[in-house]
Amino acid sequence: MNDMLRDTAVFSSNIDLFKFSFFVGKDSLLFMDGPAHLAERNKIAPAFSPSMFPLYFDGIRDLSERTWARLSRRADGKPFKLDPELRRFYAAITIELTTGVCGDSDLCERVRKSFVSMIDGLIGPAFGPLWDRTVRCRNEIVSILTKVVNEKLEHEADTIERLRASLHDQSSLRSVKSLLKDGADILQVLLAASQFKTGPNHTHDPDEFRKLINLLLLLWLAGFFTTAATTSCAMFEMGKDPEIMRRLVVEQDDIVRRAGSARVTFDQLEQMPLLDSYLKEIMRLFPAGNGIMRNVEKDVVLMGKRIPKGTNVFCDLQAANRDEAVFHDAEKLIMDRFVVKHDGSDPPPRIIAFGGQASPHFCIGSALAKMMLRTNLAVFLRGYELELDPRQSKRYRQIPDYTPASEILVSSLKRRT
Ligand code: HEM
Numbered sequence: 001m002n003d004m005l006r007d008t009a010v011f012s013s014n015i016d017l018f019k020f021s022f023f024v025g026k027d028s029l030l031f032m033d034g035p036a037h038l039a040e041r042n043k044i045a046p047a048f049s050p051s052m053f054p055l056y057f058d059g060i061r062d063l064s065e066r067t068w069a070r071l072s073r074r075a076d077g078k079p080f081k082l083d084p085e086l087r088r089f090y091a092a093i094t095i096e097l098t099t100g101v102c103g104d105s106d107l108c109e110r111v112r113k114s115f116v117s118m119i120d121g122l123i124g125p126a127f128g129p130l131w132d133r134t135v136r137c138r139n140e141i142v143s144i145l146t147k148v149v150n151e152k153l154e155h156e157a158d159t160i161e162r163l164r165a166s167l168h169d170q171s172s173l174r175s176v177k178s179l180l181k182d183g184a185d186i187l188q189v190l191l192a193a194s195q196f197k198t199g200p201n202h203t204h205d206p207d208e209f210r211k212l213i214n215l216l217l218l219l220w221l222a223g224f225f226t227t228a229a230t231t232s233c234a235m236f237e238m239g240k241d242p243e244i245m246r247r248l249v250v251e252q253d254d255i256v257r258r259a260g261s262a263r264v265t266f267d268q269l270e271q272m273p274l275l276d277s278y279l280k281e282i283m284r285l286f287p288a289g290n291g292i293m294r295n296v297e298k299d300v301v302l303m304g305k306r307i308p309k310g311t312n313v314f315c316d317l318q319a320a321n322r323d324e325a326v327f328h329d330a331e332k333l334i335m336d337r338f339v340v341k342h343d344g345s346d347p348p349p350r351i352i353a354f355g356g357q358a359s360p361h362f363c364i365g366s367a368l369a370k371m372m373l374r375t376n377l378a379v380f381l382r383g384y385e386l387e388l389d390p391r392q393s394k395r396y397r398q399i400p401d402y403t404p405a406s407e408i409l410v411s412s413l414k415r416r417t
Pocket residue numbers: 029030031041094218219220222223224226227230287288289291292293353354355356359360361362363364365366368369
């Protein structure tokens with residue numbers, strides 16, 4: 001099965017998803033296969049290399065801190081819905097990380113609103129007033145992003161050139177942190193890996209420019225719902241079972257407070273095995289991308305069933321992650337299921353929230369996503385505690401994402417002492 005998934009002569013990405021291709025371009029890496037796909041991925045891979053993460057971390061932590069502080073002030077005895085706030089946070093941080101536009105700025109808010117309106121167009125027909133609005137919103141985002149990219153190439157030329165030099169020498173990627181003391185964003189890294197000329201008054205290859213803007217839209221589309229939905233499930237389960245929150249807080253206090261740090265640091269994120277395991281368990285039970293689609297390029301027999309050429313198949317990640325043959329008590333949330341034991345026992349099985357290991361399209365943002373999730377939750381656990389409203393429904397909905405059916409109704413979000 002794994003070999004077949006890897007073989008694009010059997011399963012390809014040649015799927016006709018009109019609306020997605022309208023949003024991110026027909027030549028997006030989503031719809032590519034084989035060497036052309038690999039070449040596109042390789043071009044953007046440095047931006048997703050964990051060696052870059054220390055440069056992205058401060059921005060994520062700062063926006064997390066401001067967001068939880070704002071929400072705890074806002075809560076002030078009045079119940080509120082957490083999910084829209086989580087979506088707002090992850091949209092803002094995804095825009096900030098991928099463009100450098102501050103997540104709290106009016107510009108970010110404008111882009112975020114247009115983006116959300118644009119993707120509303122995923123539902124409904126591709127004509128009529130709703131679709132017209134989708135097209136208008138997309139045009140507005142493209143023109144803002146065009147300006148952002150041009151300004152970056154002109155005003156951040158030094159940073160981009162320094163990154164460019166270090167990208168040519170892979171071994172110096174690790175020391176990139178010392179090159180860029182004030183942090184960096186993904187767009188700077190993407191531009192460093194591109195052929196675009198830096199400095200004022202350059203005209204750029206319009207096709208390459210279009211592809212870059214489409215790539216940013218793909219990163220937003222792929223990155224923000226998934227992280228928001230995962231956090232939503234993590235917060236929901238913590239609210240339903242305060243013992244989960246209590247154990248995570250003990251781990252936090254042990255690591256962050258004992259180190260005497262006022263704030264969570266990047267290195268401390270690596271020392272939270274229980275938080276790590278809990279997030280894996282949440283992604284196992286409630287994978288945000290609920291499945292992956294492929295086109296069958298030739299007749300095959302898969303798990304005993306004949307699948308004719310031309311069929312679109314949907315690999316159900318929700319079912320795979322609850323397979324009793326792989327995970328014991330698969331329906332049950334066991335928060336330390338993935339804590340690695342050093343007693344010679346087998347390592348925990350792998351979850352497949354980010355696509356199968358054999359998939360050439362395996363989520364390129366998976367490590368970054370984990371870092372965003374861990375940072376945001378660590379900041380929450382470090383400073384706050386939450387209670388669900390007693391009227392909260394305990395049910396989930398599964399489509400389009402696994403999320404609490406009635407969203408999360410919080411009755412109290414306060415600083416913990
Ligand atoms: C919890 C968060 C996330 C989940 C569960 C998730 C899940 C997935 C899944 C299931 C796929 C499809 C894999 C396949 O077709 O084999 C995918 C692809 C992708 N993801 Fe993620 N993702 C997450 C976060 C992110 C983030 C934060 C980014 C970037 C900012 C990102 C960027 C991408 C891209 C660009 C692809 C397409 C890769 C390709 O076609 O080669 N994802 N993701």
